[in-house]
Amino acid sequence: MFPSTSKGVMNQGLVENPEIMATSHMGFNLQASHLPPLTFSPYSLSKTCTVGGEDDVSRLRGNLPSLPPDQGDDGSGRLGQSPTQRSSSDLWSRTGDRAASDKGSSVAAGEYYSNNKNGPAANNIIIDGLSVGAMRMKKVKVRRKVREPRFCFKTMSEVDVLDDGYKWRKYGQKVVKNTQHPRSYYRCTQENCRVKKRIERMAEDPRMVITTYEGRHVHSPSHAEEESQPSSEVTLFW
DNA sequence: CGATTTTGACCAGCGC
DNA sequence: GCGCTGGTCAAAATCG
Numbered sequence A: 001m002f003p004s005t006s007k008g009v010m011n012q013g014l015v016e017n018p019e020i021m022a023t024s025h026m027g028f029n030l031q032a033s034h035l036p037p038l039t040f041s042p043y044s045l046s047k048t049c050t051v052g053g054e055d056d057v058s059r060l061r062g063n064l065p066s067l068p069p070d071q072g073d074d075g076s077g078r079l080g081q082s083p084t085q086r087s088s089s090d091l092w093s094r095t096g097d098r099a100a101s102d103k104g105s106s107v108a109a110g111e112y113y114s115n116n117k118n119g120p121a122a123n124n125i126i127i128d129g130l131s132v133g134a135m136r137m138k139k140v141k142v143r144r145k146v147r148e149p150r151f152c153f154k155t156m157s158e159v160d161v162l163d164d165g166y167k168w169r170k171y172g173q174k175v176v177k178n179t180q181h182p183r184s185y186y187r188c189t190q191e192n193c194r195v196k197k198r199i200e201r202m203a204e205d206p207r208m209v210i211t212t213y214e215g216r217h218v219h220s221p222s223h224a225e226e227e228s229q230p231s232s233e234v235t236l237f238w
Numbered sequence B: 001c002g003a004t005t006t007t008g009a010c011c012a013g014c015g016c
Numbered sequence C: 001g002c003g004c005t006g007g008t009c010a011a012a013a014t015c016g
Helices: A042-049 A054-062 A133-137
Strands: A004-006 A020-022 A028-031 A092-094 A113-115 A125-127 A150-156 A168-175 A182-188 A196-201 A208-214 A233-236
Antiparallel strands (some): A028 A233, A150 A208, A168 A182
């Protein structure tokens, strides 16, 4: 349903091979000198990286997308990992919102988990996936609030804010529970563009930066014309 | 001086 | 209802 010539490896929510090419009307360009050339398939990304609410849970349970990636406003075209894709022995870290209690009562839609089974490595980008199995294990309590499509990924970086080609304005910073590092909230400065992102460092490994995007850009990257070296970018689509 | 960042206050969702 | 927490607002401060 989505044009993609993915050559990458999606494994339990990770993109391990950067050689994924795809086309889409929406995308991110991450430019960072410390990163390898990366272009993520929109299909792969949406398939493993986002979940936004009750509808998504239903979709995930059916393992079928209900919407193509370019339709809808709440997680279009998102697919879920099979519950069996999440191994209990894998190291997962919660990176998403607080739909579930911090007191460990349940796992709910809207949470994001990452699995870095290869361990942190330089120039390694990890796409975060979602545990559907965990949702099945317990009764899911879901926020009714409509969510924008989201995905998050981790990068090993000394700088918090990666240059993704868009212009961002910081609108908040918060110290979240059980973490030493504050979480920063950014909004796209483009008028009528409601895309947000938040950036935080992993508690377990402060070298890893977790970037979570929410929403879709309605415009091109601000310095798209300046792209002279596609091989030095990371492009994320969904 | 406009754009951006900082930061405390406020709000909403959730569990008890 | 209350307390806790994450997310957002907005005034003040800072930057270029």
